[in-house]
Amino acid sequence: MPTRATRRGSERQPFQADCDVLICGASFAGLAVARELAGTGASVLVVDRYEIGERQTSACAIPTPWLEAMQLMGSQRQSFDELVIHSPRGTGRYRLPWSFSTFDYRELCALLAAQGRFRFETAKVDGAATAGPAAGGTRPASTVHTDRGDIRAALVVDALGWRRVLGSGAPIQPPDAYLSRGLEVHPHGSGDDLEVWIDRDYVPAGYGWSFPAAGEVRVGVGSFDPRFHVKEPTVRLARDLDREAAGYQGNWIPHRIQEATERGIFFAGDSAGHCLPLTAEGIRTALYFGVACGRELADVITGRQTRAAALARYGAFSAAHRWQFEWMLRVQRLIPRVPPRVLGPAVIALSNRRFVRWSFDHYLAIAHPSFVAP
Numbered sequence: 559m560p561t562r563a564t565r566r567g568s569e570r571q572p573f574q575a576d577c578d579v580l581i582c583g584a585s586f587a588g589l590a591v592a593r594e595l596a597g598t599g600a601s602v603l604v605v606d607r608y609e610i611g612e613r614q615t616s617a618c619a620i621p622t623p624w625l626e627a628m629q630l631m632g633s634q635r636q637s638f639d640e641l642v643i644h645s646p647r648g649t650g651r652y653r654l655p656w657s658f659s660t661f662d663y664r665e666l667c668a669l670l671a672a673q674g675r676f677r678f679e680t681a682k683v684d685g686a687a688t689a690g691p692a693a694g695g696t697r698p699a700s701t702v703h704t705d706r707g708d709i710r711a712a713l714v715v716d717a718l719g720w721r722r723v724l725g726s727g728a729p730i731q732p733p734d735a736y737l738s739r740g741l742e743v744h745p746h747g748s749g750d751d752l753e754v755w756i757d758r759d760y761v762p763a764g765y766g767w768s769f770p771a772a773g774e775v776r777v778g779v780g781s782f783d784p785r786f787h788v789k790e791p792t793v794r795l796a797r798d799l800d801r802e803a804a805g806y807q808g809n810w811i812p813h814r815i816q817e818a819t820e821r822g823i824f825f826a827g828d829s830a831g832h833c834l835p836l837t838a839e840g841i842r843t844a845l846y847f848g849v850a851c852g853r854e855l856a857d858v859i860t861g862r863q864t865r866a867a868a869l870a871r872y873g874a875f876s877a878a879h880r881w882q883f884e885w886m887l888r889v890q891r892l893i894p895r896v897p898p899r900v901l902g903p904a905v906i907a908l909s910n911r912r913f914v915r916w917s918f919d920h921y922l923a924i925a926h927p928s929f930v931a932p
């Protein structure tokens with residue numbers, strides 16, 4: 559369990575702030591936005607209810623080229639040239655055209671935060687921001703309510719994860735929302751393979767995983783159906799792998815892309831549904847859309863475009879990816895319907911080299927690391 563560093567009680571003083579850019583959420587998406595604003599001279603405030611890197615939100619596996627592109631290799635724990643997919647009727651070893659890496663969440667957040675120039679405060683964001691009248695300028699236009707006071711900012715980013723706290727309308731809560739659920743344990747141990755189980759004995763629609771990370775192994779189960787509880791299968795998968803079910807960590811995972819702008823606010827990462835359906839890979843997409851969002855904001859700060867133009871451009875950028883997310887959602891819905899007698903042979907057949915190269919290169923292209931190039 560991470561130690562709780564966040565200030566509590568009397569140490570948590572009220573504050574009020576006025577800034578150019580307010581970034582709500584200091585995880586992958588929020589810190590990527592902040593990175594792009596370094597050097598613009600903007601006054602940037604980042605808030606999160608926890609200290610940066612305090613709460614790990616995932617199994618922390620990412621295509622290695624993304625760690626390289628973002629200069630985050632210092633957080634890498636292990637790298638894998640193969641993905642091993644198990645089904646009850648066969649195992650396929652997928653030789654990847656690029657490798658996956660596991661990383662340390664706290665270290666990655668620290669490295670990413672160091673690339674930005676911002677003030678950080680722990681605060682819980684409570685409410686919707688109210689859009690002000692200055693649609694075309696950079697003067698303060700929005701107010702965000704937190705448990706420590708109100709913050710006014712010309713540009714506001716919601717990178718708060720699946721709750722989409724600053725979205726309009728009543729938040730749709732699980733299990734009715736387009737959310738998957740994931741839970742994992744982090745026992746000490748080691749391993750050489752990045753492994754996935756597509757096995758209805760564990761989860762009717764979803765998959766299990768075991769991701770080694772030099773000294774610990776992240777073992778979990780994700781269900782595309784939010785009504786299906788994943789604790790028992792997570793514990794069972796850990797037991798089947800002879801691992802201790804220790805160090806629980808879980809969350810909801812959005813599997814449908816949403817509007818990336820609303821009421822003058824920018825949404826990036828899980829808050830915009832930028833997590834890929836089927837694979838539940840949401841780290842590189844949070845970085846990707848965070849970088850895209852940050853670039854639009856930087857152009858507002860430096861006077862190259864208005865806030866309204868940035869909203870329109872970023873919204874269109876995100877929407878241009880909708881077909882890829884919807885396509886993956888269709889596959890996510892299809893796989894649970896494939897009969898087990900077909901699934902096993904398919905898992906093996908699809909591991910042929912040409913298909914793996916073709917499919918994984920297309921998969922990486924959805925949010926390609928070359929986007930980060932200076």
Ligand SMILES: Cc1cc2nc3c(=O)[nH]c(=O)nc-3n(C[C@H](O)[C@H](O)[C@H](O)COP(=O)(O)OP(=O)(O)OC[C@H]3O[C@@H](n4cnc5c(N)ncnc54)[C@H](O)[C@@H]3O)c2cc1C
Nearest residue numbers: 583585586587607616617618619683719740827828840841
């Ligand atoms: C069990 C599990 C395993 C996963 N494994 C992987 C994986 O291996 N690879 C991968 O690519 N994806 C994985 N994912 C998905 C991935 O974790 C998310 O897509 C990713 O974290 C999204 O990043 P984000 O920055 O948008 O949001 P988050 O990482 O969820 O960050 C949101 C931030 O906002 C803060 N916050 C939330 N609400 C408030 C509030 N009201 N006030 C203030 N702060 C607030 C949180 O503290 C947090 O720091 C996994 C998900 C789960 C649940």
